[in-house]
Amino acid sequence: IFLMYVTLFLVGGMIISGIEEIPLITALFETASAIGTVGLSLGITPELGTVSRMILICLMFFGRVGGLTLIYAAISVKQNGVKLPLEKITVG
Numbered sequence: 001i002f003l004m005y006v007t008l009f010l011v012g013g014m015i016i017s018g019i020e021e022i023p024l025i026t027a028l029f030e031t032a033s034a035i036g037t038v039g040l041s042l043g044i045t046p047e048l049g050t051v052s053r054m055i056l057i058c059l060m061f062f063g064r065v066g067g068l069t070l071i072y073a074a075i076s077v078k079q080n081g082v083k084l085p086l087e088k089i090t091v092g
Helices: 002-020 024-035 050-065 067-075
Strands: none
Touching: 002 024, 002 050, 024 050, 050 067
8 A cells, every 4th residue: 555655646746747847846745745635735736737637636535535445445346235233222
C-alpha cells in the first residue's frame, strides 16, 4: 500500500509538472496535499488546466477512500443471500 501511495504521488507530480511546465517540487507539493487530503496549496491550483485538475481530484478521492478499501472493493466476491441477526435486542 505504501508503494502504491508513493507511486501515485511521484507519477501525478511528474505528469502535472510536465503538462503545466511548473517546477517539480511545486507539483509534488500539490499532489502530496491532494493524496493526503490535507487542504494545503501553493496557490497554483486556479491556474492549472483541466487534465491537471482531474489528476488532483482523482488523488483526493483515492486519498480519502484509501487503498485498502479500493482493493477490497475490486476483489470482493458477492455472497448469495443475507443473514439476519437471530437474537432479540431489547431497547430501553
